[in-house]
Amino acid sequence: MIKMKPERNSEMSMADLRKKIDVIDAKLVRLLSDRAKITQHIGEIKTKGNKPVYAPDREKKVFDKIKGLNRGPLSDESLVAVYREIMSGSLKLESQPVIAFLGPEHTFTHQASVQKFGHSVDYSPCQTIGDVFKDVENGRSDYGVVPVENSTEGTIYFTLDSFIRSDLKICAEIVMRIKLDLMSKENSLKSVNRIYSNQAVFGQCRKWFAAQMPGIDLIPVASTAAGARMAASEKGAACIASGIVSKENKLKVLARNIQDSVSNTTRF
Structure with a gap:
């Protein structure tokens, strides 16, 4: 049995392919920076117009658009995950929002929060659902994430009661497989x-x-x-x-x- 040496052509091919990736990465960074600058300008317009920074309707349109443009080989799920973090970074550039959630870290509510807002924004863990509402009502956090309903256990009534007692409104929902x-x-x-x-x-x-x-x-x-x-x-x-x-x-x-x-x- 003879151990074959790797062909030089295959080594050169891999090197050439990696150079192509490097060129694409450089273009991506420039384009992402251009996108971020536009996002900052949009944030300024929102601030002057006293409009909410987080726009779930616009977010959905972006995700739907990129899925429609996707021709593979990346799955829609993978592409959305990439854009989730791009939009998370953009959101922080616009206003540096704080997200309150029923904590501590690594709970399902924390995971749902990151699924919605990404890793770039700041998070504030709260001990109870009531504390999440208080955090947002008092202005310590900009948005709050609380569980509303489970497909097995049903409605979480304390959350619904809290909405009845509060002036806060629901602006988006997250459905998470548990x-x-x-x-x-x-x-x-x-x-x-x-x-x-x-x-x-x-x-x-x-x-x-x-x-x-x-x-x-x-x-x-x-x-x-x-x-x-x-x-x-x-x-x-x-x-x-x-x-x-x-x-x-x-x-x-x-x-x-x-x-x-x-x-x-x-x-x-």
């Missing part, structure tokens, strides 16, 4: 004797618990992120949360997608 994992420091389900999570999350996994861990001690806490911290610090403890939480808290995923409905969604 996937729930069981995670722990332990190596197996047999070593788990209690599980922490948000009460609403427990309700979304009733059938799984009845079939896989009947009688297990379910302990409600303020958020999925709080449950993850408990699971990370206590022997025999586990939590239910999203996959990103396992990485942040160095937990092992013992069971994936334990939600009762494969189409489990929450509207924010």
Whole structure:
């Protein structure tokens, strides 16, 4: 058997292709800078006209337009993700908005907030739904993100009551697919004797618990992120949360997608 040396032509071909990518990247940076300057000018016009900086209708039109222009090979989802961050950076250039959300970080509400506003804006985690409303009402934050309804558990009535009592208005919605994992420091389900999570999350996994861990001690806490911290610090403890939480808290995923409905969604 003879080990073949790589052909020089293929090496040159890769080098040439990378040079083409470098040229395209340089053009993209220039075009993005031009776009950002126009965005700044639009922001000035909005400020003078006392108009809201965030325009969800315009955002939807942009996303629909780029999906219509897309001919691949990037998927529509990938292209929208790129533009989400471009528009997030533009939004910060226009007004540096602060987004209040039901925290702490890495909860589903936090993930929904980033899904809508991107990573460039500033976020303000709040302990309760009521605190999110207060943050926006008092001007500490420009927008707030709160859960409204889950496809399994139904309406979150405290959120609706808060809207009734407040002068704040709904300006956009976020529909997010909720996937729930069981995670722990332990190596197996047999070593788990209690599980922490948000009460609403427990309700979304009733059938799984009845079939896989009947009688297990379910302990409600303020958020999925709080449950993850408990699971990370206590022997025999586990939590239910999203996959990103396992990485942040160095937990092992013992069971994936334990939600009762494969189409489990929450509207924010």
